[in-house]
Amino acid sequence: MEKVITGKTYDIQGFSVQDGPGIRTTVFLKGCPLDCPWCHSPESKEFSSELNWMSIRCIGIDDCGMCIGVCPNDAINRGLINHIELGDDIVYPHVDKSKCNDCGVCANVCKADALYICGVDQSVDEVVNRLIRDKPFFDESNGGVTISGGECLCQPEFTIELLKKCKENQINTAIDTTGFVKWQNIEKALPYSDLFLYDLKCMDSELHKKIIGVPNELILENARKIANKGGRFWIRIPVIPMLNDSKEHFEKYGEFLRDIKYNIDIVQLLPYHKMGISKYDRLLNNQKVFVSEPPNDKLMQARKEQLEGYGLKVRIH
Numbered sequence: 001m002e003k004v005i006t007g008k009t010y011d012i013q014g015f016s017v018q019d020g021p022g023i024r025t026t027v028f029l030k031g032c033p034l035d036c037p038w039c040h041s042p043e044s045k046e047f048s049s050e051l052n053w054m055s056i057r058c059i060g061i062d063d064c065g066m067c068i069g070v071c072p073n074d075a076i077n078r079g080l081i082n083h084i085e086l087g088d089d090i091v092y093p094h095v096d097k098s099k100c101n102d103c104g105v106c107a108n109v110c111k112a113d114a115l116y117i118c119g120v121d122q123s124v125d126e127v128v129n130r131l132i133r134d135k136p137f138f139d140e141s142n143g144g145v146t147i148s149g150g151e152c153l154c155q156p157e158f159t160i161e162l163l164k165k166c167k168e169n170q171i172n173t174a175i176d177t178t179g180f181v182k183w184q185n186i187e188k189a190l191p192y193s194d195l196f197l198y199d200l201k202c203m204d205s206e207l208h209k210k211i212i213g214v215p216n217e218l219i220l221e222n223a224r225k226i227a228n229k230g231g232r233f234w235i236r237i238p239v240i241p242m243l244n245d246s247k248e249h250f251e252k253y254g255e256f257l258r259d260i261k262y263n264i265d266i267v268q269l270l271p272y273h274k275m276g277i278s279k280y281d282r283l284l285n286n287q288k289v290f291v292s293e294p295p296n297d298k299l300m301q302a303r304k305e306q307l308e309g310y311g312l313k314v315r316i317h
């Protein structure tokens, strides 16, 4: 019997226009080896499935309370305010994450989907069948499928098989990667990847390690190796205030990218935004988020022009 390959996904988003050329469907895989404090998808960081709670959906214990008493570990109790100042007097459940094993029993009884498990095991065929439904949009727009995360190449068997099956179905493929993965996994993915969306978050390795948790040498080395093998890039730079937005820092980007510029279709400057901050409370784990004002238009334009000076095609967003 053929082996069923499964992966842990947390979302599949159709009609994406940011994750590569044309209209795309993006598959998000769970688990990331990096820990960016500004990450707009913190639910992607943990490798396992985990309980989330969305206050905005919760009806409150007095009008619902279905989750109270069902937990086999007695992790859910009556709480006044769960983790955030919610600005109303509804009594919400309090989840003690130290007792929770993410079994999902409470999520099954929550009719409002306020409690839910983020992360589901799916087979390659299941995901491919979902993706094929969008093929008319891909064909019409020169779009395709993007596999993202988290870090999709931390689930190499699933990701590579998914890419292979997409190619068998004449679907354009892109990988959205941190680059912080074993070269062997990238090498295996290369023949089935039309494009790498490749993030360069910080050019100073010590700072990269201090802020994001891992150094950047492997990321830079893998980028060079992909270029040597003829891979195509959309390079992405999230422009983060006080981390990488200075003129001096962008000189380092320019010098690095100049060497691989013939493999780069475009450099995307992604201005830091705060859109993901509400997701941090859903995780129930008190994870801290970096909050700042976004970089202004003048600065973004100046950095764009700076990189264009290295012969690169650059766009903001």
Ligand SMILES: C[S@@+](CC[C@H](N)C(=O)[O-])C[C@H]1O[C@@H](n2cnc3c(N)ncnc32)[C@H](O)[C@@H]1O
Residues within 6 Å of the ligand: 032, 038, 039, 040, 041, 148, 149, 150, 151, 176, 177, 178, 198, 199, 236, 237, 238, 239, 270, 271, 272, 273, 274, 275, 276
């Ligand atoms: C969720 S990530 C997926 C790929 C992979 N996890 C990575 O970061 O390299 C998609 C893109 O969003 C960017 N991003 C994440 N949080 C952001 C934020 N708060 N502001 C701007 N860009 C952000 C990442 O840098 C990355 O280019």
Ligand code: SF4
Residues within 6 Å of the ligand: 057, 058, 059, 060, 061, 064, 065, 066, 067, 068, 093, 109, 110, 111, 112, 113, 114, 115
């Ligand atoms: S079951 Fe869901 S909606 Fe009801 S109180 Fe619990 S979390 Fe809120």
Ligand code: SF4
Residues within 6 Å of the ligand: 051, 070, 071, 072, 073, 074, 075, 076, 095, 099, 100, 101, 102, 103, 104, 105, 106, 107
């Ligand atoms: S997911 Fe956690 S809180 Fe919910 S029932 Fe299971 S152990 Fe209890």
Ligand code: SF4
Residues within 6 Å of the ligand: 032, 033, 034, 035, 036, 038, 039, 040, 041, 042, 044, 045, 149, 150, 151, 178
């Ligand atoms: S690499 Fe991407 S998914 Fe991972 S923490 Fe950073 S922004 Fe989030």
